Amino acid sequence: MRAVVIGGGIVGLTSGLALHRAGVEVVLCERAPQIRAAGAGLGLWANALAVFDELGIGEQVRAVGKPSEMYFHDPAGRLLDTPEFGAEDHRYLLVHRAKLTDLLADSVGRENIRLATAFEAYDEHADHVTVRLSDGSGEDADVLVGVDGAYSSVRARLVPGTAAQEHPGHHAWRAVLPANDITVPESRVILGTHGCRGGYLRTHDGGVYWLVNQFNSPKLTGTRKQQALERAVHLGEDGQHAVLAELIAATPEEQILHNQIMLVPPLPHWVSARVALAGDAAHAMSPHITAGATLGIEDAALLGGLLADTADVPAALAAYEAIQIPRYAHVARLSAAVEHAPTPREFARHYAAFSHWMISQEPVRA
């Protein structure tokens, strides 16, 4: 069997690896001239680590990550405890995105990756799909997997009218500071006022990942640094969070990543007979649950499992969709409960309820 995978982000690379391990010949096309991930941290939960263990790279992934715990504090520094959930519901691995994508690209095999090659269109036939690419070439395959992110061109053809939409007023700022630039006494995530959340996490190599988010943000003005500093005001009791403000101030403007958060609306279908969506292309969701990549990694594992040892691609893709659409409807409900929590304590409780659900699900694989 032969697969064309469109997109060399975390989920695209994991899809390429899962299919490769399932005995499928893989051609992965990435629009950018190199495999690169915006340089910030990423939380991987136990379910994603279980997939990487299955794919044989769990130890390598752990080697570029720091075991961490997601607990929230209020601006006064008080822990927002969730005694009904166990310690395992808070544990995750904080990895550096670029190190993870490098490792994944090596595992897929660089020779299987076509860089600077964008998806343009596909033609689906009864027994194969032809993928047309930006360099004028075409690739015939048994299956096309669109893992090209929230603005997916594959999705635009498969499910027209489902353009990514702004999550109104929801913005995120983040950066990773290398070791020696600055150190922090501990990791800390704060649920503040005015819809702001943020904090700083120590990375495995002695650096610091800081992040600031705001729901229902007023219109943005000023530089990215000023925007992040304005929000840090809402994360400290005395009108400023000194450590966070110091981290933001120490970050060069061009290294601060800002995102208007984009969402993919719920899709009526994720597949056709020979085309499937995975990752943000299928379900870009609000990052307040810090799980988009983690869940996308499970999409990849499920696709790999269902396509292993079968020649019946349409049946495998139909099974994938039948599992994933109801699953993501549930994710959306749990995510909304976190987002609309009336108090920081409730936010912390719904967040732990989500991570508890996510990591205690039966592994999503065939």
Ligand SMILES: Cc1cc2nc3c(=O)[nH]c(=O)nc-3n(C[C@H](O)[C@H](O)[C@H](O)COP(=O)(O)OP(=O)(O)OC[C@H]3O[C@@H](n4cnc5c(N)ncnc54)[C@H](O)[C@@H]3O)c2cc1C
């Ligand atoms: C602020 C923030 C914090 C987050 N924190 C976490 C976290 O802690 N934990 C977590 O699990 N998730 C987190 N997420 C979510 C996570 O970042 C995404 O879910 C994940 O990166 C999606 O990966 P992907 O591979 O599906 O898509 P992408 O990373 O968007 O990759 C898509 C790739 O496709 C390529 N591409 C696009 N169009 C084409 C084309 N036409 N042809 C070829 N290639 C193309 C792009 O260049 C890109 O490389 C966060 C998100 C945000 C915004």
